[in-house]
Amino acid sequence: MALKITDECINCDVCEPACPNQAISMGEEIYQINPDRCTECIGHFDEPQCQVLCPVSCIPQDPDRPETVELFSCIPQDPDRPETVELLWAKFISLQSDKSS
Ligand code: SF4
Ligand code: SF4
Numbered sequence: 001m002a003l004k005i006t007d008e009c010i011n012c013d014v015c016e017p018a019c020p021n022q023a024i025s026m027g028e029e030i031y032q033i034n035p036d037r038c039t040e041c042i043g044h045f046d047e048p049q050c051q052v053l054c055p056v057s058c059i060p061q062d063p064d065r066p067e068t069v070e071l072f073s074c075i076p077q078d079p080d081r082p083e084t085v086e087l088l089w090a091k092f093i094s095l096q097s098d099k100s101s
Pocket of ligand 2: 056074075
């Protein structure tokens with residue numbers, strides 16, 4: 001599944017250079033992810049680098065608001081792009097062959 005940047009993005013510029021697939025770019029107001037290029041970092045890293053680095057996901061949980069960590073991340077999975085691990089690997093292989101041609 002590709003990931004998606006929500007409007008909680010603070011335009012800190014951290015995620016764009018960290019993406020191994022050049023899937024992140026500045027949109028009209030906030031950064032955006034090209035779902036055709038996002039592999040959740042499969043083949044490059046064990047974890048999605050943008051999620052790991054995004055400072056907005058580091059907001060501590062409020063004990064009075066028992067919500068999941070996922071809700072605090074501004075880069076959740078994009079529900080409109082449900083992809084299996086097999087499809088993410090296929091996208092990775094396709095992107096690698098694009099690079100070599
Ligand atoms: Fe790029 Fe990885 Fe984030 Fe997808 S999960 S946008 S491939 S850094
Ligand atoms: Fe926005 Fe998070 Fe990327 Fe920073 S790391 S630009 S807050 S999505």
